[in-house]
Amino acid sequence: MALLRVDNMTHYFGGLRAVHNYNLVLEPGHITGLIGPNGAGKTTVFNLITGIHTPTEGNVEIEGHNLIGHRPHEIASMGIGRTFQNLLLWRHMNVVEHVKMACYSQLEYGLLDAFFGTRRCRREEKRITAKAMHLLETFNVADYSSRLISNLPYGAQRRVEMARAMATNPKVLLLDEPTAGMTPDELNRMIDIIRKIHRDFEVAILMIEHRLKFVMELCEKIQTLVFGEVIAEGTPTEIQNNPEVIEAYLGKEDVT
């Protein structure tokens, strides 16, 4: 059974058709890439899967459970984690709090525990802090743990955001342009990090990415989205040589 399955998903914003007949089968442990020009609807696909928008038509399932109509926090707890193109970090919170925040629903204490400062409350806080620190170490940002997120270098912010996504214990990780704004050096590091996540956490990944080299390197399968429709799907080599993809990216070849 597919881990994440999307069938004929279509979404309209008013009269604008943002996504049309999108299909996806993501098997456990696989990495699929979603490429396409700006405005093709890639991030909308993510927003539809994570419940930020509800698709006008179609079906989304994780491990056979239907996600349509569930609220974002429910979908998150069903095993879908994500990162954002523009990070969406909490500027005046420190690094370890970012990861603890993602463990919100794993912090098991009630209002009364907090009010009286019970042992249960302290134990839970301690347990989650330890978990958060462990994740920060995995992503090589443990040294920054008590710094404010806005004081970190950009590459480190991205890694904190990934640690945050992994803290929700996802089965499927959606990465929205993990290399946006990165230097070539940081880029190679990111390839290693994604490989590491994939291996150590046994998570399936769907990633939006602009840099073809990066996608080719990591993905087993690539989908090309243009104007909300998948125009090509296949292995990196197939996609690289597909005339329609080349046309969408570079314009029509003029053979004269």
Place this chain on the structure above:
Amino acid sequence: MDLFLQNIVNALQWGSFYALIALGYSMVYSILMLFNFAHGDIFMVGAYIGFGIATGLLALAAMAGLPVPGWLVLVLTIIISMFLTSFVGIFIERVGYRPLREAPRASAAITGLMIGIILETGNLALLGARRLSFPSLIDTVTFQIGSVYVTNKKIFIVAVSLSLMFGLHLFIQKTKWGMAMRAMSYDFQAVPLMGVSINKLAPLTFAIGSGLAAAAGILYGLAYPVLDPYMGILLGWKAFVAAILGGRGSILGAALAGFLLGFIEIFAAWIFPSTFRDLIAYSIILLILTFRPHGFFGQAHSTQLRL
């Protein structure tokens, strides 16, 4: 100089009311990006609930023939009223705001105004137009420190306000809900994806804000023991000004600006004729906002809203 110190004491008390109420505006704003314009009226409802509880407790004590000390009644009144008023806040969120969460912010703001009017006129219909006088639960004792006069009530009011603010600070900094509220104030899109249910966090925020407003209502009744259904309007608006001045969504800012507002008003009334008080005070604040439009601790916020 003596008058100066005396005015500082008065300003601390006066600012306490603004600060406690402003916190409610700020908390709700930081997670829902809307100002709950019914908040001043929740303060009024809190004062009336406090009145009911206090008279009830006094009657109960008289009936039982127990010599219950006034301060005990006062403390119990504050705790019970805060608890009960928090449900008023939860109810308002559920019935008034939640259906409009995806609606334009202007509609939500109008909703707040309407809920406010309903609370005022509902009170009027229920209890009539006569003013109630808040029972004087403790006898006023005046201390003289140097040439400054401080009453036990003033000390109590400022001490309770500061303790509540400190408690709120601990809640915001140390608990998971506080952490989620802070995160929401910086970016609310990512928070639900961390497994946080806005439909639980929003009522909690309203409950806490309303509880603080109820405390402010009772403390206000202690200092100015006349209650009427419209007492929350002007005070609510001024506390709203404090919330803006502190920086939208900033808890620390709201508390500080509440006290600042108290100081500006008291000192304006000291220096100028008292009829000029609000004219001068709010001209100063207008000037401050001209130079600091985001307030003291405000931040440019992303303006789109998706929950």
